[in-house]
Amino acid sequence: MTIERMMKMGRWEYKTLKHQFGGWTGTKINIEDLDGRLNLLGAEGWELASSFDTSRYEGASTGIVMIFKRWVEA
Template identity: 45%
Template sequence: MEKWEYRTIKFQTGGFFGGKLDTNEFEAMLNKMGEQGWELISCFDTSQSQGASRDVVTVLKRRK
């Protein structure tokens, strides 16, 4: 039976009202994790107010 391990990484957004994600930092981290065998399986944001995002949360998995 295959076994998996999971990791969650949270990225904070910036900007005056929030909701701005540093895409360079985001992509660099995902590429770094991919090189270590991690696969992105989910990505979602958490609400702040008036539709702005507070955080972006990623969930990754890899075989044990």
């Protein structure tokens, strides 16, 4: 299948979301808040494509970056 034909069918759309951790040390995760955000994105047709944590010194994480994709019809 050629790129031109694929573009006529539709394309992937991407969204990047950063979820900050809370707490004094920046390591506390609010699971309910994160679940709510993920469920809302899922209802809008977004699918998680990749994720990674954001690190500080000595490997401590301060948040997570999530990349979502959804198919957009042409």
